[in-house]
Amino acid sequence: MxxxxxxxxxxxxxxxxxxxxxxxxxxxxxxxxxxxxxxxxxxxxxxxxxxxxxxxxxxxxxxxxxxxxIDNLASSYLERSNFNLEEKNTIAKKALSLIKDGQVIIMSGSTTNLQLAKIIPSDINATIYTYSLPIALELTKHPSIEIIFIGGKLYKPAQVTIGLDVVSSISQLRTDLCFMGTEGINVSSGMTEPNWEVSHIKKCMISASNKVIVLCTKNKINKIKRYAVAPIHKIDTIVTNINPTDSTFNDFKEKGVKIL
Amino acid sequence: MxxxxxxxxxxxxxxxxxxxxxxxxxxxxxxxxxxxxxxxxxxxxxxxxxxxxxxxxxxxxxxxxxxxxIDNLASSYLERSNFNLEEKNTIAKKALSLIKDGQVIIMSGSTTNLQLAKIIPSDINATIYTYSLPIALELTKHPSIEIIFIGGKLYKPAQVTIGLDVVSSISQLRTDLCFMGTEGINVSSGMTEPNWEVSHIKKCMISASNKVIVLCTKNKINKIKRYAVAPIHKIDTIVTNINPTDSTFNDFKEKGVKIL
DNA sequence: AATTTTGATGCATAAAAACGCGTAAAAATG
DNA sequence: CATTTTTACGCGTTTTTATGCATCAAAATT
Structure with missing residues (x-):
């Protein structure tokens, strides 16, 4: 054969x-x-x-x-953004009440902020600065919000721009509100981040903004990360997915932080 | 039979x-x-x-x-991007051959460029400047391309940034290649655009770039729009979905434009 | 109301997918 | 090194899917 x-x-x-x-x-x-x-x-x-x-x-x-x-736009970021969606949405809804017509706002690239961007009612007018691709994209659906994208080198995993350009752009800004997510917040260490670049950018955001609002899920509270962003007294309001009367927040309240 | x-x-x-x-x-x-x-x-x-x-x-x-x-006002950009996909993909495939490793490239926000962004092989290294949200987002999937996003005010329908910031950022650049779509190109009028802002940005792109490559479907050829972008001799190569030997291109070739 | 356009339904058919089975090579095990 | 076990394939066979066609019902149009 x-x-x-x-x-x-x-x-x-x-x-x-x-x-x-x-x-x-x-x-x-x-x-x-x-x-x-x-x-x-x-x-x-x-x-x-x-x-x-x-x-x-x-x-x-x-x-x-x-x-x-497969059509979908983003993968890794998208996955994260669907994680704990329930909690994030709860936070986003609460945060919504802080936005007033005509304000100038700066938003960090957190997935909770993405949720917030998704639910801003169409009758609200505002100017939003952001350096997050997904958030900007989401906001393009909104009829009346003016979006200013802060350019720079793209950090792919988080789909945000980072680097000197971003820092220098933000330091020239003056905004009413600043919504940002965080990886850790604690009364004594304040707000902390695991990423140096990000920590730096957030510092700029805080000094550019009149009011600082931190959006975070319960599990970020009392976590401490490598790089300091700001002491606790710089934070005006913390928005979380749990009841503001929870005893967890006692220390924060003493420092004058509002809990929502 | x-x-x-x-x-x-x-x-x-x-x-x-x-x-x-x-x-x-x-x-x-x-x-x-x-x-x-x-x-x-x-x-x-x-x-x-x-x-x-x-x-x-x-x-x-x-x-x-x-x-x-069904009512909903989905972003008009996405709509366009799926239209004539076949042609756009043909163009994108051809254009791919013009990209060499290590180049610095600037891309306009055209939907054909989006197609191109989608098919860039993962072994190519390059730095890409863009002011288009969808293109930047697409490129975040690529392992090795460095993406620089050009910030500014967002023009929602096209999901690109426009305005002075964009113009001034681009004028400070020097790139090897420039890929841009167009709404009209013609031997005597050169490249033209219906949108003033866009025409201005494209002018900057052209003067920032060493080589200018225009991607366009057949139906844009010999169309003339309101605002001039550049005379024909500034264009190095036109990439279309039809055969480069087509007689349509004779005039272009005489002016020294390469057809792909 | 008469006529022309569309739509729905059942049926036929070819293509594609799934399933089960057998086999041979590769990998793991004693 | 022999022998199980696993993996990757291919081949029939059976199901499922996609599609066109014929026929009849339901509209739109005149």
Whole structure:
């Protein structure tokens, strides 16, 4: 019996096929199982299994006959933004009451702020400065808010601009309100951040703004991170997802911080 | 017997049709089953089934004879970006070949550029300046591209920043390549734009860049708009969705413009 | 009201997907 | 090194899906 060596010579590994498929989808926006079967010299069955795998990893959208790219805009940020959505929305709703018509506001890039941006009623007029891509994008849907985007080098994981440009832009501003998320807040250490760049930017935001409002979920309270942003007395209001009368806040209240 | 190759060549996947229909509805506020049947080369029957599906997903409002948009004022940019996707992708693929590793590039906010941003291979290194939110967001998915966002006041319909800040930022730049879309290009009038702000920004881009590459679909060629951007000799290359040997381009070639 | 356009429904068919099974190579195990 | 176990595939077979067509019902149009 003749052994067909030729056939065996070139068979791609599964992983290689996957790479190939992803690359092709990226480039052509569409792949057909039949084409792939021919191109990769495996049965359509195998292609289908490949497609199913990639699809279950959310890397492609499998459809009858082939696959298409997954549409969605952002991935990692988007995932985070859907985390603890319930809490974030609670906070956002409370924070809404602090916005008055005609104000100039600066917002940090936190996912809670994104929630806030989503629910600002369309009859509110305001000017919002931000350095977060998703927040700016969200606000473009709003009919009357004026958006000023603060440019600079993009920090991909958080989809915000950072760096000197941002710092220098912000230090030239004067705003009424400043909404910012935080990674840690505590009476003695004040507000702290794990990221040096971010801590610096937040410092600028605070000195640029008349009132400082910190939005944070319960689990950030009493956490301390590496870099200091501001002592507690610089914070005007903390908005959280728990009851403002909770005893957790006693110390904060003594320092004159409002809890919402 | 004649085998009809043409017929076999392109049949869209159901999902693709759906996307096409949605894009068209948003753009023209109305679609007719008969038109779609011809455009998508399927029976009206199938179109009706498509429309029913989309309608049951509340994405469109199905009516006698066709369908209408379901109120909501989704961002007009996204609408445009999914329209004529095929052509835009063709252009983007061609344009890809012009990008070399390590270059500094500036991109305008055109939807064709968005397509380009989507398909840049992950092994390419480059620095990209842009003032388009969607493009910047798209590029955050790329592992190695450095993105610099040019800040300023946001122009919502196009999701780009405009204004003095943008102009002044760009005039301080020096880039290797400049990819820009256009609303009209013509041998005698050169490149033209309907929007004054945009025309001004594009002028800056051109003078900041070593090479100027214009991406445009066939239908923009020989159109003339209100505001001049640049005479034809400032353009190095035009990338379109049609064959570069097409006679349409003869005049352009005489002026030294490369066609891709 | 008559006529023309659309829409819905059932049916036929071809293509694609899923499922189960067998096999052979690769990896793990004793 | 022998032998299990696992993994990756391919091949039938059965289901499901996508689509067109014919027919009849429901509109819109005249």
């Amino acid at each position: 003749v052994v067909n060596i030729i056939n065996d010579v070139q068979r791609m590994l599964k992983e290689e096929r996957h790479q190939y498929i992803l690359a092709k989808i990226k480039l052509s926006r569409k792949v057909l199982s039949t084409d792939l079967s021919i191109e990769l010299k495996v049965s359509e069955d195998t292609i289908r299994r490949d497609l199913n795998e990639l699809s279950s990893k959310k890397l492609i959208k499998k459809v009858h006959g082939g696959a298409l790219p | 004649v085998v009809n190759i043409i017929n076999d060549v392109q049949r869209m996947l159901k999902e693709e049709r759906h996307q096409y229909i949605l894009a068209k509805i948003k753009l023209s506020r109305k679609v007719l089953s008969t038109d779609l049947s011809i455009e998508l080369k399927v029976s009206e029957d199938t179109i009706r089934r498509d429309l029913n599906e989309l309608s049951s997903k509340k994405l469109i409002k199905k009516v006698h004879g066709g369908a209408l948009p």
